[in-house]
Amino acid sequence: MQHDEQVRLMKELIAHLDAGTNVDAGGLMPQSTSTYTDAGQAAREWREWFRGMPHCVGMSGDLAEPGAFLTTEDLGTPMLATRDTEGVFRAFVNSCRHRGALVETEARGTRRRFTCPFHAWSYDASGDLAGMPKPDQFGDIDAECTSLVPLPAEERHGLLFVHPDPDGTIDLDELLGAWFDGEFSTWHFDRLVPINHDAYDTACNWKLAMDTFGETYHFASLHKDTLFNSFHGNVQCYADDGHNHRMILCRRDIDEMRDRPEHEWDITVAGLPVYWLFPNTIIMPFRFGCFLVRAYPTPGDPGRHVSRVDFYMKRELLEHPGPEQAEINDVIANIAQGFSEIIRDEDYVMAESQQRAANAGALDRIVFGRNEPALHHYHQTYARKLGRPVPTIVDAVTP
C-alpha cells in the first residue's frame, strides 16, 4: 500500500478514535436467516461460485521450488498444483489417466515424479507421463491421452489461482479489479514463506464464517481477553470496489504511532488491512507476514463448512537471523497459533450457535448495524450475483 494511502487511512482511524465514531453504512440491514440454511441457495453457491469460478489456492511460497506441489479437493475437483522445472505454476486434475486414482495423496511437499500408487504410472511436474510399467504389454496409447488433465492456473502478486473446471477461464482483471490489483502489487506476497496451515471443519454455513471477519464491533465483548488487548474495537475504515472490499482494523499501536512523524507511520503496525476477495477469501497482511483465510462449503449441507487459516511469514525475517531471532520466532509462532485458535474458539463458537438458531427457524431474520458496512456489502453482493432479492438498508428496524 502506498505510504500516502497509509497516512490517509491512519488519519481516518485517528479521527474516529478522537470523536468516538466508526464508519457508518447509512442505515441498518435486516437479512433473512434462510441465507444460512436454504439448500437450493447453497447448491447454487457451490455450483456457481466454487465449481464455477477461479479461486486462490495458496501463495507463491507454497510452491517455492521446482517440483513443489500442493493438493486440494476444496473446490470439488481433486487438484494437484505444482511448480514445474521452468518455475511455472501449473495445476491438474489429480486423477491418474490410467484408471483415475489419486496420483498424489499428500497435502504438500516436493517431488521429482508423481507416482500413482495403483499401477505406478508416474508423471513429471508438467503433468506429462514420465513412465509406466510394462508399456509393451499395456498397449498403444497416445501421449495426449496420458498427460494429467490441466486446469487453468495463474499466478499474480504472489497469489495462486486455479479454476476447478478444465474448461473454465481465469480473468484476474475481473476477479481482482483494478484497485486490488494495484494494491496487491505493493505487498510483496511473493516473498512470503508458509509457516502454519490450520483447517477447521465447523458446523456453520461458510458465510457465517465470513461474517465473523466483517466488523470489529464484537472485539470488546467476544475477544475482550484476546484481540481486544491489541485492537481498538468498533473502529475501522471501509471501502468497496465491485464485488470486493477492504477494511482497515485499528491496532492499539496507533496510540503511540500517531505522535511520531508521518513518514514513520506504518499501517501494518497501526492497523490491520483486511482484503475480502469474492466469494470466500480474506487476505490480511501485517508486520511479520500475512494471514490467508478461506471458507469452503460442505456440498449438500448448508450448515457445515471447512475454514482454512494459513499463516505466511516475511522471508527476510527468516533470512537474516540475529541474536533476537529466537525471540522473533517465538512471537511469530504465538501469533500464528494464537490467531487461529481465537477464530476457532471464539468466532466459530458464535458462528455455530448462530447456525443452530437458523436451523431451528428460531429467528426469521437477523440485522447488520450501521457500523457493519462490510456485511452489508457482502450480503448484497452475493444476493445480486444469485439474482435473489437484495437486502435493503433501512433507517430503522421495525417489527
Ligand code: FES
Ligand atoms: S490408476 Fe494410476 S496407474 Fe493405474
Ligand SMILES: [Fe+2]
Ligand atoms: Fe472475531
